[in-house]
Amino acid sequence: MIRFGTIGTNFITKLMIEAGSHLESFELRGVYSRTEERAGEFAGEYGAPLTFTSLEALVQSDEIDAVYIASPNSFHVEQAVLAMAHGKHVLCEKPLASNEQEAAQMIAAAQQHGVVFMEAVKSTLMPGFLSIKENLHKIGKVRRYVGSFCKYSSRYDSYREGTVLNAFNPKFSNGSLMDLGVYGIYPMVVLFGSPQNIKANGIRLESGVDGEGSVLAAYEEMEAVIMHSKINHSYTPSEIQGEEGVIIIPNISEPSGVYIQYNDGTTEHLDEKNDFPPMYYEIKEFISLIEKGEKQSDINSHKSSLITSQILEQAREQMGIVYPADK
Template sequence: MRFGVVGTNWITEEFIRSGKEIPGFSLEAVYSRTEERAKAFAEKMGAPHTFTDLEKMAASKLIDAVYIASPNSFHASQAITCMNQGMHVLCEKPFASHAEEVKQMLEAAKRNDVLLMEAVKSTFAPNFGVIQANMHKLGRIRRYFASNCQYSSRYDAYKEGQMSNAFDPQFSNGALMDIGIYCIYPLVVLMGKPERIQAEAILLESGVDGQGSILLRYPDCEAQVMFSKITTSYLPAEIQGEDATMIINKINRPQKVEIRYRDGRVEDLSVPQTPQIMHYEIRAFMELFQAGERESPTNSHLHSMIAMEIMDEARKQIGLCFPADQPRDS
């Protein structure tokens, strides 16, 4: 499968390194807004072609699919541009700025008969499969708890007055969009759409959220998620049932999974997996392509829409607005 990449940052490098572990993966093209950056990245990562025009790359016939890892606010427009040229798209999380953009992306995928998948890597990890396969051992599920709090490497510079993309609302960023989704997306895959949510957050002077929390209510279960780019948490995730509790070391990168039963027994369910966890989502995307499928059953279009709707409602409650929320003709 021949890939082009959009974005020349560390996550794109991780994508390429992970992809090169998979037979059949080929990096063919790099897109950047500047020729200098495109050529430098292509030389570093071993891509034979560069573009500064996205439509030309998508129409070039040099690639089968595009991996999009640009700032969040560009995801929808760039994905739609590529899909309109018949390209399959693997788009970084969050899929878009808001649910209306997700809807437009899904319509474009259907209209052009192409594969579109959100790149939430944790849900393809072997140890996430272990979580799914062993939920029944917990009895009636009563609580899901997940924390993803990582002090941003760019926060010190932000406090000194240097604005970066990570804290700029122009790019639809902030703690919820960038890392809160790692708590929300697995919840949606495991439990579906909540009945209601209640959100709180601390907003920074730039206008984005530095940290926040969401309480999500299901018919007989509640979920609690915490996320932050201004503090660090070391708490594991838990799924609590009436018979046992499942403990997951990191919800965004599950490596160790165990069940602790009420009678004191502990069952270690962990399975080996590569540290390059993105490997599994790339492999899944390539297998879908080879099978002629247009949607992942794990990172499905429905799951992506529900996750975005949750984030939209949370942003509404905490007063977090992006320029991308405004109608284009306003």
């Protein structure tokens, strides 16, 4: 069994625990929260025997093998480095860090202490995305990648009424690009590597984060377009456009229903059935790495995470978005 401790008691952590429960080698052992009341409530809901109100106590516990981090983005680096320094494997929610320097620091800590460290991007480990990778050659030379994820945030209602919640607070390294844009950028990096250059534009809200925006990424023989928003919806699918056809991805954050529309009018469905919750596949990958004695994923690799962090930081600079963590 891989005994997990969690940092963060939000809905993402709940989804992770529910997905992990489908794996025989997953055990929720401990829960951290700043208050004993919340830690006890959350642990009781999911049957975790241990609660912590001290991060040091969590990472020093002999009953914890791995730590799942789902705290605000600006806390990731400190918590991940602390856990890895105590020999804990770390699965850290996306985006990995506030900026490239923090991401590099986390990766260096993982290498120094010989632990598994992986960014928890669920989409690139789901069957639908693996099918895209396997069948990408069928559309010929790729000329354009389009990653679109625009989803109106319920927290924006509060923002419009004058209350700035965490999702729109630069203190926590948040905003549309970090929260949703990463869903378009990370798969692009996994499939095509680092772009030659990027150009970014966006709408900067008064709170200091971006509400929506777009990123153009230039490659040697193709271009990529990333669209993201937390202040409006879009129902536009994502696409990979090749000279022989187009791979259509209805939902880039949870790839399913994927198919190829060929130039001759024929269609080939690539969809792989998701037998488990979306987060199951990233947890399975993470546990498998620990069990095999490997240190990083071939897909959600340190390199992919570092390149993604570079792109996110460059895009923010061009939009004029600066976090306290950058200073």
